[in-house]
Amino acid sequence: MNNIPSVDLHDFISEDPNRKQKFVDAIGKAYEDIGFVALKGHFLDDALVENLYNEVKNFFDLPVATKQKYEIPEVAGQRGYVSFGKESAKGKKEGDLKEFWHFGQYVDENEKKKYGYPDNVNVEELPNFNAIGKEAYKMLEKTAKYVLRALALHLGLEETYFDKYIYNGNSILRPIHYPPIKEEPKEAVRAAAHGDINLITLLMGAQGRGLQVQNHKGEWLDAIAEPDELMINVGDMLSRHTNNKLKSTIHRVVNPPKELWGTSRYSIPFFMHPVSDMKLDVLNNCVDENNPKQFEDITAGEFLTERLIELGLIKK
Ligand SMILES: O=C(O)CCC(=O)C(=O)O
Numbered sequence: 001m002n003n004i005p006s007v008d009l010h011d012f013i014s015e016d017p018n019r020k021q022k023f024v025d026a027i028g029k030a031y032e033d034i035g036f037v038a039l040k041g042h043f044l045d046d047a048l049v050e051n052l053y054n055e056v057k058n059f060f061d062l063p064v065a066t067k068q069k070y071e072i073p074e075v076a077g078q079r080g081y082v083s084f085g086k087e088s089a090k091g092k093k094e095g096d097l098k099e100f101w102h103f104g105q106y107v108d109e110n111e112k113k114k115y116g117y118p119d120n121v122n123v124e125e126l127p128n129f130n131a132i133g134k135e136a137y138k139m140l141e142k143t144a145k146y147v148l149r150a151l152a153l154h155l156g157l158e159e160t161y162f163d164k165y166i167y168n169g170n171s172i173l174r175p176i177h178y179p180p181i182k183e184e185p186k187e188a189v190r191a192a193a194h195g196d197i198n199l200i201t202l203l204m205g206a207q208g209r210g211l212q213v214q215n216h217k218g219e220w221l222d223a224i225a226e227p228d229e230l231m232i233n234v235g236d237m238l239s240r241h242t243n244n245k246l247k248s249t250i251h252r253v254v255n256p257p258k259e260l261w262g263t264s265r266y267s268i269p270f271f272m273h274p275v276s277d278m279k280l281d282v283l284n285n286c287v288d289e290n291n292p293k294q295f296e297d298i299t300a301g302e303f304l305t306e307r308l309i310e311l312g313l314i315k316k
């Protein structure tokens with residue numbers, strides 16, 4: 001029995017108003033409650049998923065010295081490689097037991113200056129790695145656009161409310177490798193308890209065990225998706241914007257039992273970010289007498305910088 005509700009994006013995209021409303025209600029209810037849904041009917045086909053996993057595994061199999069060629073501290077880990085143990089969850093000193101890669105937004109040459117995004121990093125050893133990453137990025141971004149449209153309707157906003165903020169948004173596709181565990185990790189875990197920073201996260205790879213989410217009672221529940229499903233959760237930016245009506249649920253990746261220490265785990269979250277100048281100020285229609293404004297006004301860019309400092313990716 002899974003604890004996370006399952007929804008099908010085909011319902012939302014269908015021309016049938018009842019199916020569309022059913023999707024909006026189901027995802028809205030799930031995000032006001034547990035903060036996660038498993039979603040079928042997205043735009044990633046099986047071949048693309050398989051190709052992406054193969055490329056990602058081949059990348060992490062490269063020698064450490066090769067991977068480190070692609071580590072660029074000046075961009076605060078926002079593109080290219082981030083080596084093992086570098087990132088720690090907010091408020092935690094032990095680094096997570098993971099290494100990862102970041103693909104970022106693709107903007108035209110003439111738009112580059114406007115957005116100020118760092119360039120994506122090209123892996124010379126793997127001729128298809130970057131093209132496949134880009135294709136997956138675009139398909140996840142398209143999926144996220146429809147999910148945000150459903151959430152806009154649920155919030156009583158215009159359906160396309162988020163479209164203008166996510167066009168050329170600062171999203172990140174992050175393939176993660178949790179290597180085999182070689183010695184007693186003491187306090188360190190694969191990913192310590194955290195809320196995501198961004199608007200919503202679309203996670204590939206939640207079929208395997210390890211991901212857990214915390215419910216209202218503080219209990220940790222396993223979050224397991226079907227192979228054709230993406231796990232999609234609300235991040236802190238959307239939770240702020242909606243005055244916590246939509247919940248950014250704390251989640252973590254636990255270490256496996258000792259007999260499975262020898263195995264790697266891979267996952268590929270897509271962190272959907274808006275453009276940096278989106279105001280995350282609490283929406284008026286999410287404030288009333290019983291639920292007063294809970295968050296200070298802040299832009300997405302300011303909020304991201306604050307959090308990257310807390311994660312250890314920007315050095316003060
Ligand atoms: O690896 C996973 O399953 C989840 C990773 C995660 O929560 C994150 O990177 O924010």
Ligand SMILES: [Fe+2]
Nearest residue numbers: 194195196251
């Ligand atoms: Fe996360």
